[in-house]
Every structure is written in structure tokens, then in C-alpha cells.
Amino acid sequence: MKHITEYRDPALARNLVDRIRECAGQTGGASIMEVCGTHTVALFRFGIKQALEGAVRLISGPGCPVCVTPLSLIDKCCLLAARQDVIIATFGDMIRVPGNRSSLQKELASGRDIRVITSPMQALAIARSEPEKRVVLVSVGFETTTPMIAYTLLSACDERVNNLFVICANKLVPPVLKALIQDKDLALDGFLCPGHVSAAIGARAYNEIAHAAGIPCVISGFEPLDMLGGIYELLSLKRNGEAKVVNAYSRVVTAGGNTKAMEVMRKVFEPCEALWRGIGSVPQSGLRLRAEFTHFDIDRHIQLEVVETEDISGCICGEILKGKREPVDCPCFGDSCTPEHPLGACMVSSEGACRAWHRYNT
Amino acid sequence: MTIDNEEEVITLGHGAGGVLTGKLVRDIFLNQFNNQVLSRLGDAALLDIDAHRMAFTTDSFVISPLFFKGGDIGRLSVCGTVNDLAVMGAEPLFIAAGFIIGEGFSLRKLEAIAQSMRAAADEAGVAIVTGDTKVVRSQDIDELFITTSGIGRLDTAKGLSARPVTPGDTIIISGTVGEHGMSIFIEREAIALAHAITSDVAPLNGMIRAVLEGGCEVRCMRDPTRGGVATALNELAEEKGVDLLIRQEHIPVSEEVAACCEILGFDPLYIANEGKALFVIDPEDAQKAIAILRKHPYGKEAQVIGSVLEGKGHKVFLETFSGAHRQLEELTEDQLPRIC
Numbered sequence: 001m002k003h004i005t006e007y008r009d010p011a012l013a014r015n016l017v018d019r020i021r022e023c024a025g026q027t028g029g030a031s032i033m034e035v036c037g038t039h040t041v042a043l044f045r046f047g048i049k050q051a052l053e054g055a056v057r058l059i060s061g062p063g064c065p066v067c068v069t070p071l072s073l074i075d076k077c078c079l080l081a082a083r084q085d086v087i088i089a090t091f092g093d094m095i096r097v098p099g100n101r102s103s104l105q106k107e108l109a110s111g112r113d114i115r116v117i118t119s120p121m122q123a124l125a126i127a128r129s130e131p132e133k134r135v136v137l138v139s140v141g142f143e144t145t146t147p148m149i150a151y152t153l154l155s156a157c158d159e160r161v162n163n164l165f166v167i168c169a170n171k172l173v174p175p176v177l178k179a180l181i182q183d184k185d186l187a188l189d190g191f192l193c194p195g196h197v198s199a200a201i202g203a204r205a206y207n208e209i210a211h212a213a214g215i216p217c218v219i220s221g222f223e224p225l226d227m228l229g230g231i232y233e234l235l236s237l238k239r240n241g242e243a244k245v246v247n248a249y250s251r252v253v254t255a256g257g258n259t260k261a262m263e264v265m266r267k268v269f270e271p272c273e274a275l276w277r278g279i280g281s282v283p284q285s286g287l288r289l290r291a292e293f294t295h296f297d298i299d300r301h302i303q304l305e306v307v308e309t310e311d312i313s314g315c316i317c318g319e320i321l322k323g324k325r326e327p328v329d330c331p332c333f334g335d336s337c338t339p340e341h342p343l344g345a346c347m348v349s350s351e352g353a354c355r356a357w358h359r360y361n362t
Numbered sequence: 363m364t365i366d367n368e369e370e371v372i373t374l375g376h377g378a379g380g381v382l383t384g385k386l387v388r389d390i391f392l393n394q395f396n397n398q399v400l401s402r403l404g405d406a407a408l409l410d411i412d413a414h415r416m417a418f419t420t421d422s423f424v425i426s427p428l429f430f431k432g433g434d435i436g437r438l439s440v441c442g443t444v445n446d447l448a449v450m451g452a453e454p455l456f457i458a459a460g461f462i463i464g465e466g467f468s469l470r471k472l473e474a475i476a477q478s479m480r481a482a483a484d485e486a487g488v489a490i491v492t493g494d495t496k497v498v499r500s501q502d503i504d505e506l507f508i509t510t511s512g513i514g515r516l517d518t519a520k521g522l523s524a525r526p527v528t529p530g531d532t533i534i535i536s537g538t539v540g541e542h543g544m545s546i547f548i549e550r551e552a553i554a555l556a557h558a559i560t561s562d563v564a565p566l567n568g569m570i571r572a573v574l575e576g577g578c579e580v581r582c583m584r585d586p587t588r589g590g591v592a593t594a595l596n597e598l599a600e601e602k603g604v605d606l607l608i609r610q611e612h613i614p615v616s617e618e619v620a621a622c623c624e625i626l627g628f629d630p631l632y633i634a635n636e637g638k639a640l641f642v643i644d645p646e647d648a649q650k651a652i653a654i655l656r657k658h659p660y661g662k663e664a665q666v667i668g669s670v671l672e673g674k675g676h677k678v679f680l681e682t683f684s685g686a687h688r689q690l691e692e693l694t695e696d697q698l699p700r701i702c
Contacts, residue, residue, distance in 0.1 A: 046684055
């Protein structure tokens, strides 16, 4: 097993830090958005954000699937969990997110049947072994996760399992990036594009953003040298006045992406307008089940009254997700909002910007 | 009463060994039981009985699955208690074992667990001298829980250094981190990773004795179990009133654990170990201790990972691969696998 230690070489990392600082000195600094929550955490964890302080402003983007999921979805899940005939299957990250009244973790502590899964196929296995129950898979995530959910639903069709359902809030990355660059307040010099999502959608998916909007896009992996290399690449592009897509994660990402995965995703889901927590409604940025798969939609079987509410007062998650403000600018940060008692989604998810700032703040 | 919110309930986070566990222990248990021995909150209580200094500890084991790569709940229940005593500088002597068993549990499995407890006790040189058995309805517990308590003697002739933890002292870890927690997680969640990760569960008293008898000035030790190395070091910084610095590049992590951590979004510094010890040691003895540790089967990958700093911030700092320092916080709640 390799591909880890080679990308953590301290001497090479320190050399890249020096070169980035030198380049930033020539270009008058840079504002770069790391789109992905895994990048946010890795940048802190490996000390890169700290090492580049004063030279490169790294802004955390909307790429944490938990953070951008609307509160009403949590409320819906909690109401569903209260029913005797329902088993909720969810990724671990979702269980701590507070809704308006409760969270899945609190529902779990009070004895509801909520199963933490690591693969959507586990939800299908639960449905198979508990045929008298309705198993509801909390379907969130980007182009990385959605194909696996789509495959699970196709498998359920093949196996004629009819007690598996989804509550669906899946999202797409390129449309929200396009929406973000419309915002004139956000002066970005480049996107550090998510390695995992790019492996699915392919490097070409960013062409429109780079060419039409003139914002350089560099795809990066998650090891220290990957991220430092990606940032250096973005600064070089800025210095040379070039706006193009550079794939700095070519050991994983191809130009065309994982066509099979995208095909499976498109077979089951189609794009729709979607609500991003804190950001608002973005056209064509969400996914809904295609007509022939809507029987999986739990909304069709169980009617739930859930009111779409504003975010918690005082919390500036929305501004943070848009990269306009930083967690420390929030009056709640570290005070009424902590990892033990989170108010906003950015503090809940282990990959949320506030959580990462709180955890790694020196 | 110190709990003013009537609706507050126990969540799994209260048992994860991090911030919430600490708060629970302080707000409820320490508040009610408060005494000088308990308030030190060490891995074991230190008791002066007549002219003898003794260490006394207890631990409950609720692990699932009961049998895992590298061990089982039986081996774990003996090693956990032996190690809690050993890191206090005590020689473990006697163990008590309590079993809470769910109705319907296989007798053959129980025998296998008892066998494994005996083997671990033999290896550690301790005797299991008293015990208790309770059986409950299967809807209350599906398998079994074990509680062990242990008592050990502190021998001043080959014990811990009389000098307290001092700036400049060296921090050593006896081997690679994260194996126990990662092995259990993969088996429990039935993640289809073709993994070669084996739990490190082992009795460490022999290895620790070798270091102490080798004449190394060991200021203190910790076993980084729940909450991992990060949490153990934070507790140490807090208790000793010092700052610590460790270096990311020097922390031994096997390729397998590092790879699984990257897949799941975990940090190996927060994953439980059951066969590793942290030593804070006089810098002049560091190389000697490393040599002794590496000769022992449980210390082959021992490494110097950092040092004690001037300062009373009670903080742990990590020098990262990129050269920047950041604070290494204690665990807030169990790590959960990320979505993508």
C-alpha cells in the first residue's frame, strides 16, 4: 500500500510553502476557495492553512454535503424515525445535525430505530432482512455518493425489494460554483477543486467555469503535497493571467471522469432546482428521482407536515458557506455554538468550516 | 443538583472518552464522590495502605464484536486493567472480573473468552482472584459485558522518577498508533476492506518494567486508549500544567491504518490503542529507552515523537508536515465516517 508517505514528505512540503509565499509576494496575495469539506479539514490538519497565513487566503466553500442540507430534511427524518414502521438508514455525519426540534442522535438515544451506514448497499441489506419495516435511506451527497445510491435503487428494483425508500436531497457541484461566481462581492482568484467529486465528473466539467467566467480551476488530491502543489499551480495561473482547468490529481482524475458512475446516476436521478442551506435556491443544482423511480420517494407514501424555516438567528452559516465571512466573524462561534452544542450546520459536520476552525484553531 | 436541564440525557458521546466524558465525570461523579484520591483522575488510584503504596483501578468492556483480529473481549479486559496499573508505575498483582451475560449466550464462547483471559493473565503474571456473574434478559444485553478491577504494588526502587514532568523532557510512543480502534471499526461496520489490521491489544507491564529496570528516568506514562494519543496527551498537559509539542512526521502509523483513515476521514491520533504506552522521560535517557523498547516484542516501532515545552497553557501542539504548528485538541465525540 503506497500513495500516502510519498505525498507527505516534509522537506518537499516546506519547499513548496516557500515557493507559494514567493509567488504570492509577486502577485499581491491570492484568494482561493477550497470547494470540498475534506480539503478544508486536510488543509488545517496538515498545517497548510497556517503555513500560508498572510500570503494566501483560503476560503472554505459549500462542499460539505451535511452543511448544505436544509433543516427541514432533518425535521422530516426525525418525524419519520418516530414511526414504529420505519427504520432510518443514514451516513454517520448526519446524525448530529440539529433540526428545529431534535436531531437523529437524540432520536437514537430515545430508542428510535436509526442505523448508521457506511454504504447505501447496507440500507438495501437492512430492507431485505426486515421486510415488515419501511427502510428510509437519507439520500444526501454530491456526485461521489449519488451514483452509489442510484446503484442501490437499481439493485432494489432487480431484487424486487419494495420496502426501501429515500428522502432525497442530493446535490451537484458545478452548478453551485457557477452560482457563486455570479456574486460580485466574492473576488476569487481560483477554485481548488474537489478530488473525489472530480474523479466522478471529470476535469472537463470545470471548463465552462474557467473559460466563461475566467476563474482558474485546479483539481487537487488530499495529501499535503497534492494541496500545496494545487495552490502553487493556482498562483502560477494567476501570475500568468491564465484561466484554465489544470488536473493536478491525475493519478485519480481523468478528463472524462467515471462515465459508468455518471450514467448510473443519470439513469435514476435528474437535475432540479435545489435549496442549499445558507445559500438559498440554485437552479439545476439538485437531483430528484426520475418519473420511473418516484416509487422510492418516501414523500409519496407517508405525508409529513414540515415547515421550511430560516436558519437559527445569529448564525452566519450562509455567509460562511458562500465564503464571504469567516467562522470567527460569527457572534455565536465558540460561544453559544461549539462542537458539543452546535447551532449551525458548519459546526456540526466534521468537515464543516466552523468545526474545522474550532478544532484546529491555534 | 448541578444538572439544570431536565431534558438532558446520556448520548453515546458521553462514553467516547473525550470532552463530554470528562464533563460527565466532573459534573456528576467527582462532584458527588469527591476525595483527594479520586480528584487526581489518573489511570488508577494511588493508595497508601500501611507502609505500602498500591494502585487500584477498574474498567468495563462493552466491545462489539466480542472476537476480533488480534484478540477478544477477554484478552482486552485483562490487558486494559493491567495496563492502567502498569502506566502508574505499579506491578499488577490481582484482578477481579465481573460478567453481565445476556440470556442465550453461547457457553462455548464464554469458555473461549475465559481461556483468553487466563492466557493474558498468565502472560502479565497476574491472577484473577475473585469475580461475579449476573445474567439478564436477552433484550437487555444481547451478548456480554465484562468489568475488571485490578490492584498493583508500587515499588519505589524501580518506579517512576521522583522529578516531575519538566520542560525539555522527551515524549516517546512505544509503537504504531490506531490499530485497535481501526481493526474493531472495520469488523464492526463490516466494511469490505481487505485489511491486514490487527488489534494491538497486549499486556504492557513486562515492557514497562524493562524500561524502568533499565534505569531510565521515566517521569510519567499513559496508555492512549479511548480518544487516542491526542486525548491522552491533552489530559497529561492539563494534569501536569505544561505544554507539549509532537511532530506529525515522527508519529508511527502503519500504511494500512493510514490508508483506512484516509478512506474513512479519520485521524489516527484520535483512534484507540490497547497495546501502546506513552512515556515522558529525561532527554538523556531517551535513546536508552528506545533501545530497550525496540528489543521488546511490543515496542519494536518505538519512536521519539516530541517534547515538553516551557509554558503553562496546558496545550498540545502538533508540528505538521508543512512545518506549521497547530493545536492538537482532545476528542470531542467519536469520529464518524464522512459521506464522501
